[in-house]
Amino acid sequence: MTSLAFFLHNLKKNPLSIVGFIVIFCFIIIAIFAPLIAPTPARQFNPYMIPRTGYAPIPTPPSLAHIFGTTEGQYDIFYGVIWGTRTAFIIGLSVISSILIIGLTLGSISGYFGGLIDEIIMRITDIFMAFPTLILAMAVTIALGPSIKTIMIALITVSWPPYARLVRGDILSVREEDFVKASRGVGASHLRIIVRHILPNSIYPVLIMASLDIGAIVLSASALSFLGLGVPEGYADWGQMISFSRNWIVGTAGNPFAYWYTVAIPGIFIFFFVLGWNLLGDAFRDILDPRLSRR
Amino acid sequence: MEFRTYLVRRLLLLIPVLIGVTFLIFLLLHFFSPAQRAMLYVHSPQQMRNLDEIIAKYGLNAPIWKQYWTWLVQVFHGNLGWSQVVGMPVTSAIASFLPATLELAIFATPLIIFLGIFMGTKAAANKDRFVDHITRVGAIVGWSLPTFWLGLMLLMIFYGFFSGFLPPERLGNAMSAVVHSSSFIRYTGLNFLDGILNWRWDVTIDALRHLVLPVVTLTVVNTAFIMRLMRSSMLETLGKGYVLTARAKGLPESIVINKHARRNAMIPILTISGYLFASIVNGVVITESIFNYKGLGWWAWEAAVNIDIPSLLAFALFSAILFVVTNLVVDLLYVRLDPRVRLGASEQ
């Protein structure tokens, strides 16, 4: 079976992965066409700040002017969730690519050279892993002040260790294979061996972990924003929008669901975004894994 | 490697990790002014009036490593600083918030582990049948839910809609009064237990009512994770030769699955337990803050938002110790579960 045929066949076998593709595709469309779907008001410089119509604390329900209503402080929910999609992609993809690079580099060095370097790097990962990720991220955010860059740095700081370890483990097992020894015998440099021989073999588990992790990263980012430790106030971020709804979940007397839109809508966006990535990650794993075990 | 030697060696390894962890946070928090950092050395309200003195005394303008050393010495004398956020010394704060979090963890953790393993096993044993599909969908949905959103939604439904049947915080007003009264003896600090020990069932019931939603919130996400892992691990194990042997011996299917397959399938779950622990701690912080449940997680969040440095440092220290101890326990369990692993050989 050709690779493409195999890929499509696996897709058929697992209809959920198609759902994942569709969901993420929709989000990509939303992110790309955000300025068209939710245009930034004239004279607003930063499109990522949610426009406010007033300062009243009570959220207003959905209406023609505000399709999804507004949060407390009159932030337009529709604008927020549309541009929040961009924020989510930016954070997710930046963080993942960074930790992939860091993890691959450190892991390869650690695994390939072994010895003292290995010990040191492994102790460093131990230290980082001993932290509850949220606390370390909080500390970084506090130290560096609220901004989207801070969230990314914070998440990169806490998420890279598992990748380094995974790469190291893979390299440890591949390092002793005959083809590596053969390369060394021919006189290939360390870098060449790592990049051209070892990494292509060890990369699949790392890719699988990365695709499964994007969802978790976005969840952590929104948690940080929710706790008030992430983006500046008014930034288009799903987590932050939910934090605006905290005081309103009990509704008014007699109608507990009066302000449901403030908490439900941003939450649904987060949920489906993460769900889509998780389904995709699962699909990748199903596709790549059989190839791994078929080798 | 002998057991005692191993244990001692592992406990000694605690120290460099702790130093690393606290130094890292120390470094990060160094971005703040000396006045704020002076809180690290205060242990009574009066001292706060003389911050300049403290700044001078502890050399808060000196280089980092010198300050770090000063702080370390402090810690060894038992002073972890003053927690501005709750207005008491850090050590007392830990003591008073620990039982609350413990109560939460006591209910959530076994649920997560057992439910996850059980459902994962059931799903694998009934692959592609109804149970399997429900479990897989449940697992993916559960894992994709943001913990804080789930908590809020649950609160909205059960507190708002069902008029306070499952309320936030630890105890209702009435029971709170009871618990703080002089006739109520605090044996353990765990409300539901103390209620029983004091022969006051209403306290216990109230405590349990308040626990339901936080426990559910904490459990859903993490159980989903374990379920998926257990399922794939079981599926892999069920394809192994010794499972066929067990069936060929004529053993009933339940024994084949529960005795032969499951024990082998649980081994990867142990490997992941470090990650699970981190996930639970994160979940505790978020859950406690949403439900205003005054435990260590709530305290940590308040400290972070209000830049209460001593509390953060102490919390980091505490969770780092917990993490290393958990790792040790996990390694010991490894040896018990998998005879191929010898003490000191598990460097995963």
Added chain:
Amino acid sequence: MTDLVNISDLTIRFHTYEGIVQALNGVNLSIGEEETLGLVGETGSGKTITGLALLRLIMPPGKIEGGSILFGSDDGTVDLLKISETEMRKIRGSQIAMIFQEPGAALNPVFSIGDQLTEAILLHRREEVARLAADNLRRLLSGKSSFMMNVLKPLNITRVKIYRNISENRRQALSHIIEKTPFVRRMVRGLRGEADKIALSLLREVEIPDAVRIMKQYPYELSGGMKQRIVIAMALSCCSKLIIADEPTTSLDVTIQVQIIELLKKLKAELHSSLLYITHNLGVAAEICDRVAVMYAGNICEVASVYDIFKNPLHPYTKALMAAVPKPGVEPRAIGGSVADAFSLPSGCPFHPRCQEVMNTCSLDCPTLTEVAPGHFVACHLFRGENSGISN
């Protein structure tokens, strides 16, 4: 000699995503009592499946889609494909046992050898073990007793009662509960003790030195040859009527192979079981079997006594197999073509594309096994006319 096992027209298909695999296509085979039948064929011929079918351990996506397996069990002749799962489980491990190909994979890494050996014994020979335990304990009680024993006397008397109950199959539920409950379990530890003794004797049967120490060890601590002996011991644990050995020596070193084969020959002489010896190695089959059946792509090609099949092979495939074996001074000849694709078997006789003596009918009709000489069966159109199709 009556037949112990009679497989008729067994058809097994695997419904995979890539297509339907015809694993067995109307297989007819019989194994006599105390007979060793060799089942020879290349990888993919369906020989392992046949063995698994005898234990009814065909897992999805495989499905048994036709035929019957008559087995002379303790309760009379039964069709293994029709009895209930509960009854099948009583037969598995006790009346029919299996020796697997890869001993390393066949043993559970987290349980000790003793645990695994005694498992089948405690399952199938429970009453016998309980009786032994009861007798043992009674003897102990009636003899000289120390102070400790006097103190524990009432406890021990209860234990004897429990053992008696188990041995006479009374109060099953209660004894099962006792065996499962943590502390009370200690009362019936005598069962495990007796099972251990049986296990030790089995280990000695398979010539494992230092059996007592081995019982406490784990599979990863042992060599391949040792592990295979233990797998053999497990198969022998319940004095089965039929033992299926699925290529037991394939994964071992040649020197160990010889040892295992010698061991099997010795056991064969001592036991009164039938042995189905599955292999791809003709030489090994010659060493140990009374009769040999040759299989190709899910069909039985030829069945004959071991002497006849080597002296006078009739089926073109059998002849080709013989020619492919290297012999001093003779050039081995490979069989042209490649093994039939399981997804799309050739029409008619599956061997016809590679057959040297192929005729027109071969691609149209699949030949059935016919007896061309006493005890010598062939499925080939070349021999059709000899005896008007007495298919077995």
